[in-house]
Amino acid sequence: MEYVFLLFAFVCGLTVKLIGIPPLVGYLVAGFLLNFAGYSLTDDLTQIANLGITIMLFTIGLKLNIRDLSRREVWAGSVTHTLLWVGIITCLVYGLATIAASLTNKLSWQSAALIAFALSFSSTVCVVKVLEESGETKTRHGRLAIGILVMQDVFAVIFLVAATGKLPSVWALALLALFPAMPIINKMINKSGHGELLPLTGFILALGGYQLFELVNIKGDLGALIFGIMLAQHEKSSELAKSLLSFKDLFLIGFFLTIGLTALPDLSMVMLAIVFCLFIPLKAALFFGLFTSLRLRGRTSYLSSLVLSNYSEFGLIVGALAVSLGLLENNWLVVIALSVSVSFVFTSVLYRNSHSQYHSYKGIIRRFEKPKRLKEDIYPTLHNAEFLVLGMGRVGRGAFNALSKLAEVNVWGMDADRMKVKELVEEGLSVICGDGEDVDLWYNLDIKHVRLVLLALPSIQDSINITSQLKNAGYSGKIAAIARYEDEVAYLLENGVDKVFNFFNEAGLGFAEESLAYANEQH
Template sequence: MEFIWLLFAFVCGLAVKMINLPPLIGFLLAGFLLNFLGFEASSTLDSLANIGITLMLFSIGLKLHVQDLLKREVWASTLSHMGVWSITFAGIAMLLTILSLPYFGVLEFSTAALIGFALSFSSTVCVMKLLEETGELKTRHGQLSLGVLVMQDIVAVIFLVAATGNIPSIWAIGLFGLLLLRPIINRIVDQAGHGEMLPLTGLFLALGGYELFYLVGVKGDLGALIFGILLASHPKATEMNKSLMNFKDLFLIGFFLSIGFTALPSLDMILMSLLITLVMLIKFVLFFVLFSKLQLRSRTSFLSSLILSNYSEFGLIVVALSVANGWLNKEWLVILALAVSFSFVITSLIYRNAHRLYRRNKEALRRFETPKCLPEDIFVQPPNAEILVVGLGRVGRGAFESLNCLAEGTVAGMDADKNRIQTMKEAQQNVFYGDGEDADLWERLDTSGMRLILLALPIAEDSTNIAIQLRKANYQGHIAAIARYQDEREELLASGIDNVFNFYTEAGMGFAEESLALIHPTAKAE
């Protein structure tokens, strides 16, 4: 990457972060500024952007399970939403045509519906970044959103085949043979170890999957996704994803910069793109209604709809093809590039307050719930639990197992990762599924017999929010939490949490004390 790109990305990213906004907004701004100042994108920037997207799709695959895509709330909501939205947007565009607004006056219903179809996709990049930043990838609404994104990606493949006329090679049938190669792929990952070979193996599989699918005439991004899904059940899937995270985030900067290089807009283009951005509200309402009708709880419907209500970079591909085929004027590519950028900014700003918005409006939103929810949205509280560990990752799992040794029969665990809960239940452990940030859960959960709740969550803000919800739900016991940094510890204590464990500092102290006891047995006792 040329230094000037890094300079603008760094300055703009840091500037927006200093005012408490997501850095991706700064990266988008950097791209438009570079374009305005006369800099041009090169093939290097496009290559970096493509690698970032490929790694991101591979990472999605590592967290997905095929059975999740077969759920009715995933495929039915995706296909229904795309159809209804495309027709709805076409109707709105026809109304704007009557009003003779710029660029809408020459549209026909078919071309307007095509633009609506392009805007029906949600941004995989934007959604993934937000879910990662908030630690919600494995929550109910996080997994639902990822399922919808994958279904949209499948529709994208079908569209590209139909629009370009490029039918996949007969050799594409051989891709089904990847299922037979799964043991070999797993063996390769086993041999990679835990060092630098693990991220290198991930890069090899992600880019190799892309090239393999592209070679037989199938969308390369889908190949990266499929290879990730093949590894989703591997014990090292989570470790591999973490090892690739920094690489992926760095390469994705190229993607955000590349959007700004699309074209320089006129004032009319900016106004039309803002108008299209406002229509996202309808996209949100459609998602919410469909999810609610499919028996999802109001909170799941609300959060999923909110994070999916943006426009996708794939929409630019659809419009580019339409321009190349003479179906649309080239100005529409600029208008949609701006609308996509604006949608990223709005979604990033609003979703950061999503849980607060739900708590504020939950009574009104609950009216849309069906009387009967889906079975997996109903939690069963373990009886006789005096101590509850919320979050069963590495730290939480260790605390849960240690407490079970000290107070067996009175400890329960809760986590938002259904697969983790299922595995622990099969091992006869006292755990149940639940999202700690779910305000409804704490209102319905009986905490009267609980004396201590441990919040073993990686994001300090989540622990603060849960502590507030617990007090509002009239919880009378003690709350403990973990922190990585001293400033986080102070914030958590200020929010009313009784004890905060800095696991970097205090784990080191514990290690020192245990080691010192080897040569001075009385040191530990003292």
Template sequence: MEFAWILIALVFGVGVRLLRFPPLIGFLLAGFALNFLGYQANDTLHSVADIGITLMLFTIGLKLNVIDLLKREIWLSAISHMTIWITVFVSLIWLLGIVGGAYFDVIEIKTASLLAFALSFSSTVCVVKVLEESGEMKTRHGKLAIGVLVMQDVIAVIFLVIVTGVMPSIWALALILLYWLKPLIGRLLDLAGHGELLPLTGFFLALGGYELFSLVGIKGDLGALILGMLLSKHVKAAELSKALLNFKDIFLIGFFISIGFTTLPDLKMILVSLIISLLLPLKFVLFFGLFTRLQLRGRTAYLAGQVLSNYSEFGLIVVALCVNLGLLANDWLVILALSVCFSFALTSLVYQHSHQSYNQLKHIIRRFERADRLREDIFHQPKDAEILVVGMGRVGKGAYEALSAVLGDKVWAMDADRERVKKQRKAGCKIMLGDAEDVDLWDNIDHSNIKLILLALPSIGDITSINQQLKNVSYQGKLAAIARYEDERQKLLNAGVDNVFNFYTEAGTGFAEESLLLMDHKV
């Protein structure tokens, strides 16, 4: 990869960050800028982009519970949304064709259906990136969105088999053996340890899964996803995901840049892509309506619907097939690439304020909820709790154990990860399932007896949001939090958090003080 690509990506990434926009938008702009400057996308860039997507799907698999995909709110919403969207979109194209809209007046119903199908998908790359940046991958709405994306990937594989006419090899049946090889793959992960061998093993498994599925005629990305799912229950799954996080983010920059190399558009193409982008609110309305009809809470439906309201890079594959078959003009590939870029930017911008907008609209949104809730959406009360530890990662778990050793049942914990909650309950922990950023949660639980809440969360944005929500519900107790850096600590103190523990600095101080006690004891 040429140094100029890295330079332009850095300049645009830092530039949009200074404007308080997500870096993702800068990387998209960098691709168009490089194209405008005369650079050409080469095999290296495409390889980097492909590796980024493969690693991303592998890490999704590491966090995915297969049973979640069988839930009605996931598979039924994905199929229903696609069906309704195609029907509505084809009707709109037909109307635009009647009034003589540019590019729309020459599209037949069959081609319009394929175009609608291409735009019915949501972007896995965009959704995962946005959810990870906001620390919401394991929340109720985050898991719902990921589940819908996986179902869309399954539909994409079926579509490609039908359209290309390329059936998987008979050897594809042998992939079933991977289930029985799971202990052997897990053993390899154990042998990798905790150093540089761990991410290397992750690369081997992700890319190996891709190549294995490709060899038998199945979409390679699906192989990376499935191999990750096989390891999702492994004790080192979370550690492996974290080890691959920075690698995945770096490679994905290549993907965002590559979109800008599709071609340079003219004004007419930009206007058509903007018209298509104006239909994104319709995508949100359909998701929101389906989710609420399937008994999901208004907040879950609202947030999941927002993050899924974009167009997918898979749409470019569908349109490219249509162009090759002579069903669409080559200009449509450019138009769709622009629509995908616009949708990425809109999702990144809108979702930054999704929690605040929900708080403002919650009284209206709740009117669409059904009275009969799903069992997992019913809130549980922290009985007799005086201290609540939010976030049961390593820091939160340590704080909970230390406090409960002194105060016993007066200490409760809360976490948004269902699997972690189940595991901690089996270990005897007083813990409730809940997303602390959920304003509905604080509205529905009795926090009058809680004297102290500890926010053991990694994201300063999450902590700031929770702090504001606790103020909104008139929480009277104290609030403590952790921070990784001194500037973050100061921001939280300025926002009204009563005490902020600098994780790196004060952990070292505590370690030194505990060690000095050993010397005193000997004396």
């Protein structure tokens, strides 16, 4: 039966992708259609969904710098937003329930507050998926959004402990033994190589963290996240996260299906869910106001607020617990589930054009900026750069090194990962930190001497967006990009890129040329 569910999810995901909508919207639709057709949620599908969430939280931890959580904009923004949101939405939900008494039973202030708290979370699954698809997990707004999500996850765990009275076991102190065990775990990752053992190692660590925390009465998902954070500084953390990417996406299909299969709403529930979704712009406005008041740039505030403008799977967990404790009626859980589903669609569709939206309304958005900038938001400078490499991964670093060997050529690099940039600068390389899709960055950089921009990025959509931003900023030089597949080459050329290199073809050509040159030297 699970095969039928996944097959139908594939059909719906492919269908919506063909009309330009993210596949996860199709997975959600598939869940509701299967529910409507009389199918129900199975234990196996629930396990698949839970596994997807566990792996996802582990990979988030692998990419998370713990210092990001200590930043004022993260902890102050998340705490303040939750308090303001719960206060405002409690009043609105209580008033709505009073007015619409014919559609719903009488609601107490306590129940209204629980609903507001359930809706205060933003979806870790949806946000991370959207950021990964757009290649923005390491950008300033991406790191801010993920930091907020982690803080909200902590709030959820605290609530679950307080509501159930399920305190951690005294054996939870034994988890401190993980710190002296880290050298052994790190050695195990190193010995796993680069093949099929690496993702298996990731599974063992993620599920091991989950089970260890469950054994001491702490939510297992938190254990997977903490295991990932502890391994984030490992040299293979990025490779480990990439090796789990396809598995995580596959298992998360089960999660999206479970939302639709949870319950089938009636007309009154649909109407209430639509009203709840009308609160989403308020959620975004609160985030935006808080971020700008904390001196973040308008663009960072706007993009972070937009991607966080949804409801969360944690809201379902909170709602389910409230129902089991008799604090909330079951129909409200269905309303929350439907609201979560619709909010995913809202974020997935709207964020696709977020950069062009900012470009259109940046004059209005930047009015809310504070005159004094945070240190991370001060624009970098380029000194007479002639070549600029965007994306300092393995391909970008190789291009940078090759160009640097040319005589009398000034080569600079740029990457959105601040920690990577710091390491490269310490090596003595001319590298700046920046998000190539930030049109404000290009307006503030001196690029008049740049003859060629090399886009060494894995996502062709990112390359197209950056090409557009460069031309909007008046750049008149040449732009080159890499592609992995032949159909991507034509697509990039159609969208303004001057030269496209097929990654695999060019790698083979370079290998042949260098091997031939070496062979000739031997003779």
